[in-house]
Amino acid sequence: MxxxxxxxxxxxxxxxxxxxxxxxxxxxxxxxxxxxxxxxxxxxxxxxxxxxxxxxxxxxxxxxxxxxxxxxxxxxxxxxxxxxxxxxxxxxxxxxxxxxxxxxxxxxxxxxxxxxxxxxxxxxxxxxxxxxxxxxxxxxxxxxxxxxxxxxxxxxxxxxxxxxxxDAVDTTLDAVRARLEKEAGLRDRWLAGELSYDAYGMRAEDEKR
Structure with a gap:
């Protein structure tokens, strides 16, 4: 590139x-x-x-x-x-x-x-x-x-x-593309009503305390 x-x-x-x-x-x-x-x-x-x-x-x-x-x-x-x-x-x-x-x-x-x-x-x-x-x-x-x-x-x-x-541009680009793909998936889940509080296990951790 x-x-x-x-x-x-x-x-x-x-x-x-x-x-x-x-x-x-x-x-x-x-x-x-x-x-x-x-x-x-x-x-x-x-x-x-x-x-x-x-x-x-x-x-x-x-x-x-x-x-x-x-x-x-x-x-x-x-x-x-x-x-x-x-x-x-x-x-x-x-x-x-x-x-x-x-x-x-x-x-x-x-x-x-x-x-x-x-x-x-x-x-x-x-x-x-x-x-x-x-x-x-x-x-x-x-x-x-x-x-x-x-x-x-x-x-x-x-x-x-x-x-x-x-000298880190290529590896950074790879990481950026992967992050953007992951964030697009998360955005779809949040738009569908899912909460990060649950998806990341925070609620379950808090309820154990």
């Missing part, structure tokens, strides 16, 4: 399903807010590790962006400083970014919505970044307790964000 097809399948499954199917690992355990609610995105990480409160590396990473990438923008200590606004987001969309994860702040929110590029952010704040520190491009970063390496698949939706290591 191509990387693009794998990304599309993981995006459709969603963060919660991929996280559970993958053994409850890979969660970016922070509050990321989607600028475009309802968007579901996955793609290989294209990373900008910025200098503190600086976004020069975001300008540089645009030269490395490839269609389908998810831009991951972060800094040593996440703070509500705007790493991304309308003009940089315009470059990202023109370069074919599938989405942007900002472990800092964004601004120009109305314009970002109008642009239609899916963006997830920790904060909305207009405080501007400097452009004095080059930072680093495509290096591993840790966000919310999970390390993301260049090329790992980042999955984003209304539930938040997670990352799947590049």
């Amino acid at each position: 191509s990387a693009a097809n794998a990304a599309a399948e993981l995006a459709a499954a969603g963060v919660a399903t991929v996280y559970e199917a993958g053994g409850r690992v890979g969660l970016l355990d922070e509050d990321f807010e989607p600028v475009l609610p309802g968007a579901k995105v996955a793609g290989p990480a294209r990373i900008a590790l910025c200098g503190q409160d600086d976004n020069r590396a975001v300008h540089e990473v645009m030269a490395h962006l490839r269609p389908g990438d998810v831009l991951v923008l972060t800094m040593p200590e996440p703070r509500p400083v705007a790493l991304l606004g309308d003009l940089l987001a315009t470059q990202a969309k023109a370069g074919g970014a599938a989405g942007v994860l900002v472990n800092a702040s964004v601004r120009d929110v109305a314009e970002l919505r109008e642009l239609g590029l899916p963006v997830w952010t920790r904060w909305r704040r207009v405080r501007g970044a400097t452009k004095d520190h080059r930072g680093s491009i495509d290096v591993p970063v840790t966000i919310g307790g999970t390390t993301i390496a260049p090329g790992d698949l980042v999955v984003l939706d209304d539930d938040g964000a997670m990352a799947v290591p590049a």
